[in-house]
Amino acid sequence: MTVLRIEHLNQIFGRNTPTETYALRDLNLALEQGDFVTVIGGNGAGKSTLLNSVAGFLPVSSGKISLDGQDVTTQNVAQRAKMISRVFQDPRSGTASHLTIEENLALALQRGTTRRFWRMGVRKQDHEKLETSLAQLHLGLENRLKDEMGLLSGGQRQAITLLMATLETPRLLLLDEHTAALDPKTSATVMSLTSRIVERNHLTALMVTHNMQDAIRYGNRLLMLSHGKIVLDLDQEAKQHLTVPDLMARFKETQGTTLSDDSLLLS
Amino acid sequence: MMIMLTNVAQGLLWAIMAIGVYLTFRVLNIADMTAEGSFPLGAAISARLIVSGSNPIVATLAGAAGGALAGVISGWLNTKLKIPDLLTGILTMTGLYSVNLLIMKAANISFLGHVKTVFNSVSAMSSLGGTIIFSSGLVLVLITSLVLFFRTEVGLAARAVGDNPLMSAANGINTDRMKIIVYMISNSFIALSGSLMAQTNGYADVSMGIGTLVIALSAIIMAEMVFHKSSLGKRFLTIVGGAIVYRWLIAGVLELGVDPNLLRLFYAVMLVLFLSIPRLDRRLARFFRSWFKKEEVSK
Ligand SMILES: Nc1ncnc2c1ncn2[C@@H]1O[C@H](COP(=O)(O)OP(=O)(O)OP(=O)(O)O)[C@@H](O)[C@H]1O
Ligand SMILES: [Mg+2]
Numbered sequence: 001m002t003v004l005r006i007e008h009l010n011q012i013f014g015r016n017t018p019t020e021t022y023a024l025r026d027l028n029l030a031l032e033q034g035d036f037v038t039v040i041g042g043n044g045a046g047k048s049t050l051l052n053s054v055a056g057f058l059p060v061s062s063g064k065i066s067l068d069g070q071d072v073t074t075q076n077v078a079q080r081a082k083m084i085s086r087v088f089q090d091p092r093s094g095t096a097s098h099l100t101i102e103e104n105l106a107l108a109l110q111r112g113t114t115r116r117f118w119r120m121g122v123r124k125q126d127h128e129k130l131e132t133s134l135a136q137l138h139l140g141l142e143n144r145l146k147d148e149m150g151l152l153s154g155g156q157r158q159a160i161t162l163l164m165a166t167l168e169t170p171r172l173l174l175l176d177e178h179t180a181a182l183d184p185k186t187s188a189t190v191m192s193l194t195s196r197i198v199e200r201n202h203l204t205a206l207m208v209t210h211n212m213q214d215a216i217r218y219g220n221r222l223l224m225l226s227h228g229k230i231v232l233d234l235d236q237e238a239k240q241h242l243t244v245p246d247l248m249a250r251f252k253e254t255q256g257t258t259l260s261d262d263s264l265l266l267s
Numbered sequence: 268m269m270i271m272l273t274n275v276a277q278g279l280l281w282a283i284m285a286i287g288v289y290l291t292f293r294v295l296n297i298a299d300m301t302a303e304g305s306f307p308l309g310a311a312i313s314a315r316l317i318v319s320g321s322n323p324i325v326a327t328l329a330g331a332a333g334g335a336l337a338g339v340i341s342g343w344l345n346t347k348l349k350i351p352d353l354l355t356g357i358l359t360m361t362g363l364y365s366v367n368l369l370i371m372k373a374a375n376i377s378f379l380g381h382v383k384t385v386f387n388s389v390s391a392m393s394s395l396g397g398t399i400i401f402s403s404g405l406v407l408v409l410i411t412s413l414v415l416f417f418r419t420e421v422g423l424a425a426r427a428v429g430d431n432p433l434m435s436a437a438n439g440i441n442t443d444r445m446k447i448i449v450y451m452i453s454n455s456f457i458a459l460s461g462s463l464m465a466q467t468n469g470y471a472d473v474s475m476g477i478g479t480l481v482i483a484l485s486a487i488i489m490a491e492m493v494f495h496k497s498s499l500g501k502r503f504l505t506i507v508g509g510a511i512v513y514r515w516l517i518a519g520v521l522e523l524g525v526d527p528n529l530l531r532l533f534y535a536v537m538l539v540l541f542l543s544i545p546r547l548d549r550r551l552a553r554f555f556r557s558w559f560k561k562e563e564v565s566k
Contacts, residue, residue: 055437076436077436078436078440081436081437081438082439086437088433092431094434094437095431095434096427096430096434096435097430097431098426099426103423103427107427107435107438108438110420110424110438111438111439113439115419115420115421115441116419116420117416117419117420118419120418120420121419121423122423164438
C-alpha cells in the first residue's frame with residue numbers, strides 16, 4: 001500500500017526575482033507501507049524543502065502530494081498532522097519549553113483530534129501510559145513528568161520529541177537531521193532509539209541525515225538529492241553492499257554532473 | 268486607611284484588566300493593543316444600557332461580550348489577514364473610538380441621579396466594604412475559571428501555541444482558532460473591567476481607555492519582578508497584588524498634590540522604571556523581593 005505519493009512536485013522560491021531558486025524540480029516519489037527511507041544530499045539540495053512540503057509547511061509551487069491515496073496538497077500543517085508527525089533538527093523546535101513533560105506528551109496524544117473545552121488537557125488515565133513510554137527511553141525521565149521541558153538537555157528533548165511523534169502511531173514519520181544538533185554519543189543513542197521505534201511500530205518514515213554511515217545502516221531505501229532532484233535511489237539490496245567510500249564517490253559524482261549541467265544551462 | 272481601602276476596590280478592577288492583558292501578552296506572546304479600545308467599549312455599552320434602564324447585570328455582561336467581539340475582530344485580523352499583532356491592536360482600537368462614540372452618542376455618560384449599577388442595586392454592596400467583597404469574589408471566580416480553562420484540551424493547546432507555534436501546528440493544533448479564543452477571553456476581561464470601572468466611578472468616557480495598557484503592564488511587571496516564576500494561577504494572584512500596590516502608588520502621588528493632568532506621564536515614567544530596574548540593578552530587585560517576603564511574614 002502506498003502511504004506517500006509525490007507527483008511532479010516543484011518548489012520555487014522567489015519566483016520571477018533575481019534570486020529565483022528551484023528548490024525541488026519535478027520530483028516524483030512513492031513510499032510504501034513500512035518503508036524507512038534515508039535521504040542524503042549536499043547543503044541546499046532541497047531535503048528540508050521536501051520534508052516541509054510533505055508536512056504542509058510550504059505550499060507547493062506545483063504538483064500533487066497524496067497520503068494513503070488522499071490528495072492533501074491543499075491541506076495545512078495541522079490538518080496533515082492527523083497522519084504525519086515530525087521531529088525537527090533543533091531540539092527546541094519539537095517541544096514547548098514552558099510546559100511540563102506531561103503536558104507536552106498530552107498534546108502529542110491529542111495530535112490530529114479536535115481539542116475540546118470539556119475534556120481535560122492532561123488526563124489521569126493517561127498517566128500510566130505516559131510513564132511507561134517514558135521509561136522505554138531509558139533516560140530516567142519517567143519520574144519527571146511534572147518538570148518543565150526547558151530544563152532538559154537537547155538529547156533528552158529530542159528523545160521526547162521522538163516519543164511524542166510516535167505516541168499516537170503516525171502514518172508517516174518525518175525526521176529532518178534530528179540528531180545533527182546532538183553530541184556524537186547522544187546522537188547515536190537517539191538514532192538507535194529511532195530505529196527501534198520505527199521497527200517496533202512498522203512505521204513508514206522519511207529520514208534526512210548528513211551521516212552517510214547512518215544513511216546506509218538504517219532503513220530499506222536510500223535517496224540522494226541534488227539540486228532539487230532525486231539523483232540516486234537505492235533499494236534494500238543495493239544498499240546492503242554499499243560502503244561509505246562508495247557513497248562518497250557517488251555523491252561527488254552527482255554534485256559534479258549537476259554542477260556542470262547547471263553551468264551548461266547558464267552559458 | 269480609608270484611601271487605602273478605596274484604592275483596593277479600584278485595584279481589584281484594574282486587576283481584571285491586567286489579567287486580561289496578561290493572556291495575550293504573556294500566554295500568547297503577542298502585543299495586543301486592543302485593550303485601549305475594549306476597556307472604554309465595555310464602559311460605553313454598560314453605561315448606555317444602564318441609563319436606558321437595563322438591568323445592571325445584563326448591562327455588565329453585555330459590556331464584556333462587546334469586548335469579546337472586539338477580541339475576535341483583532342484575532343481574526345491577526346490570524347486570517349496576517350496583519351502583524353501590534354498593528355491589529357492599533358486598528359481595532361482606532362475603529363473602536365468611533366464605535367464607542369456611536370454607542371454613547373456623546374463623549375461621556377454620567378450616572379447622575381438614582382441610576383442602578385451592579386454596585387448599588389443591592390444595598391449590601393453599596394458600601395465600600397460591600398464593593399471590595401464583591402470585587403474580590405468576582406476576581407477569585409474569574410481567576411478560578413481561567414485556571415480551569417487552561418487545564419482543558421483547548422486551554423493546554425492555547426498555551427502551547429504561545430510557547431511554540433511550530434510544534435503546536437505539527438501536533439495538529441488549529442493555531443488560529445486558539446489565538447482567536449485567547450484574544451476573545453482577554454478582551455472580554457478588559458471590557459468587563461471597563462464596565463465595572465464606569466459603574467464605580469459614576470461615568471463612562473471615550474478617553475478612559477488611554478493608559479490601560481501601561482497600567483496593566485505595570486501591574487504585570489511588578490508581579491513578575493517580585494515573583495519570577497509562578498504557575499499560572501499564582502501568577503494571576505500576584506497580578507492582583509501588583510494592581511493593588513500600583514493603585515496605591517498612584518493614590519499616594521495624587522495625595523502629594525500632583526496635578527492629575529500629569530497622571531498619564533507618571534504612568535509612563537513608572538513603567539519605564541519598572542522595566543529598567545531589573546536591568547539597572549538586579550540587587551535592587553532582590554531587595555524588593557526580600558522586602559516583600561518580610562511583609563508576607565509580618566502579616
Ligand atoms: N524559505 C525560503 N526562501 C527562499 N529560498 C529558500 C527557502 N527555503 C529554502 N530555500 C532555498 O532552497 C534550496 C533548498 O534548501 P533546503 O533547505 O531544502 O536544503 P537542504 O537540502 O535541507 O540543505 P541543508 O543540508 O543545508 O539543510 C536552497 O537553495 C535554499 O537556499
Ligand atoms: Mg535542511
